[in-house]
Amino acid sequence: MDVNKNSYTFTFSAILVIVVAGLLAFVAESLKPMQKENVKLEKMQNILASVKVEATPSEAEEKFKQYIVEQKMLNAQGEVVAPEDMGPFDVDVVKQYKTEAPADRLYPLFVFEDKGERKFIVPLAGKGLWGPIWGYVALDQDMETVYGSTFDHKTETPGLGAEINQDFFQDKFIGKSIFNTNGEFVSIEVAKGGTDVEGNAHMVDGISGGTITSKGVGEMMERTLKVYVPYFKGNQKAAL
Amino acid sequence: MSETAEAQVVAKEPKEPLFSKKNKKLLSDPLNDDNPITIQVLGICSALAITVQLKPTFVMSVSVLFVMIGGNLIVSWLRNLIPSRVRIIVQLVIVATLVILVDQVLKAYLYDVSKQLSVFVGLIITNCIIMGRLEAFALGNKAWPSFLDAIGNAAGYAWIMLAVAFARELFGSGTLWGFQIVPDFLYDFGYADNGLMILPPMALITVGIIIWVQRSKNTKLIEEN
Numbered sequence: 001m002d003v004n005k006n007s008y009t010f011t012f013s014a015i016l017v018i019v020v021a022g023l024l025a026f027v028a029e030s031l032k033p034m035q036k037e038n039v040k041l042e043k044m045q046n047i048l049a050s051v052k053v054e055a056t057p058s059e060a061e062e063k064f065k066q067y068i069v070e071q072k073m074l075n076a077q078g079e080v081v082a083p084e085d086m087g088p089f090d091v092d093v094v095k096q097y098k099t100e101a102p103a104d105r106l107y108p109l110f111v112f113e114d115k116g117e118r119k120f121i122v123p124l125a126g127k128g129l130w131g132p133i134w135g136y137v138a139l140d141q142d143m144e145t146v147y148g149s150t151f152d153h154k155t156e157t158p159g160l161g162a163e164i165n166q167d168f169f170q171d172k173f174i175g176k177s178i179f180n181t182n183g184e185f186v187s188i189e190v191a192k193g194g195t196d197v198e199g200n201a202h203m204v205d206g207i208s209g210g211t212i213t214s215k216g217v218g219e220m221m222e223r224t225l226k227v228y229v230p231y232f233k234g235n236q237k238a239a240l
Numbered sequence: 241m242s243e244t245a246e247a248q249v250v251a252k253e254p255k256e257p258l259f260s261k262k263n264k265k266l267l268s269d270p271l272n273d274d275n276p277i278t279i280q281v282l283g284i285c286s287a288l289a290i291t292v293q294l295k296p297t298f299v300m301s302v303s304v305l306f307v308m309i310g311g312n313l314i315v316s317w318l319r320n321l322i323p324s325r326v327r328i329i330v331q332l333v334i335v336a337t338l339v340i341l342v343d344q345v346l347k348a349y350l351y352d353v354s355k356q357l358s359v360f361v362g363l364i365i366t367n368c369i370i371m372g373r374l375e376a377f378a379l380g381n382k383a384w385p386s387f388l389d390a391i392g393n394a395a396g397y398a399w400i401m402l403a404v405a406f407a408r409e410l411f412g413s414g415t416l417w418g419f420q421i422v423p424d425f426l427y428d429f430g431y432a433d434n435g436l437m438i439l440p441p442m443a444l445i446t447v448g449i450i451i452w453v454q455r456s457k458n459t460k461l462i463e464e465n
Binding site: 003004008009012013016017020023024027028031034035038042057 | 320321322323324325326329330333334337340341344345347348349351352
């Protein structure tokens with residue numbers, strides 16, 4: 001058999017490609033449920049991490065059920081909505097940030113409760129210097145003081161922008177307030193690295209050399225939290 | 241036709257033992273005299289990227305071993321069927337398939353490690369060691385020697401990777417496999433982890449030190465002048 005004939009080359013390539021495609025499709029499909037489960041558990045871990053609850057992947061689901069007592073979803077106007085086809089946990093804010101117009105995005109809210117204390121966890125999505133960044137910010141019972149936050153990124157510069165997922169940066173948000181003393185929404189600004197933010201309740205120090213990523217964190221916080229303001233205002237008194 | 245001709249040839253040659261001297265050399269050469277990283281300087285990119293800690297390095301090495309064995313065996317079995325004009329593409333398809341399999345399995349069973357390795361699992365496809373062995377060895381040899389060659393080269397890759405990761409994790413983070421090795425009292429005395437070890441350039445320097453030691457021990461490798 002002449003393996004260098006054109007017809008043979010075409011046949012060989014066709015068979016190879018079909019076999020490979022079939023094999024990969026089969027493997028991908030059969031492993032998909034487990035992969036989805038992993039992604040789900042990671043999301044639960046991240047949500048819990050924003051309120052400082054450490055959970056290993058194996059205990060994430062249990063702890064999530066235990067602590068997250070309520071899940072809500074807001075539309076862009078800040079009204080609570082409950083579409084039938086997806087729950088708040090199913091909303092992928094990172095994907096929506098990329099594909100949906102701001103008015104069409106959905107805004108989930110997770111309510112955490114431990115020993116009678118409630119915290120309100122808001123998922124964030126935005127962009128850094130090189131690619132998407134995302135995170136969760138947890139507000140305290142009063143719905144204005146930051147209780148904790150976690151951020152992560154896809155491709156920020158290691159050692160600079162990528163540091164947003166480190167504790168030293170995330171902890172700077174703790175105790176800051178998203179409303180000013182007149183009760184107006186001001187969010188929390190991330191200043192250029194090295195700025196003196198001592199005593200300023202609405203500003204945190206960014207990462208030197210990672211200014212654009214740091215600004216991205218501030219931007220996504222401002223843009224996202226703004227949507228929740230009507231809800232927070234409406235429920236602040238009830239919560240206290 | 242060709243099968244009978246081949247059978248005759250085989251009948252004439254005395255049967256080679258499984259671990260003949262030649263076959264053993266296939267296993268041992270890549271560990272030292274012909275190491276893919278320190279001598280051929282192939283696959284260096286992953287040496288820099290994934291050797292910060294032992295665990296991901298180990299998983300990466302096992303992944304490379306799997307892809308290497310699979311690729312070498314499949315190419316060796318198909319070597320008389322692969323049209324030579326498209327052989328590189330065929331090799332690429334085989335390697336890519338194996339790498340995607342590894343990636344999918346890691347995502348399902350070792351999610352945290354797969355996140356740490358991120359794109360580097362995918363980059364095994366372009367690891368020059370693998371394509372190099374397929375093209376230079378598996379395409380012209382039978383399955384058994386190809387299998388040994390794959391193990392030898394993957395092990396040659398793995399031991400350098402692990403040695404680099406060992407040094408980087410120990411001196412960079414004071415841990416091994418995630419467990420703290422450097423005792424607390426040393427830190428109390430003012431010992432500090434070397435942050436430089438975590439950065440990619442130190443991987444290159446560590447590889448350089450290994451090459452230096454290897455060359456000074458193995459006089460065969462020292463070039464004239």
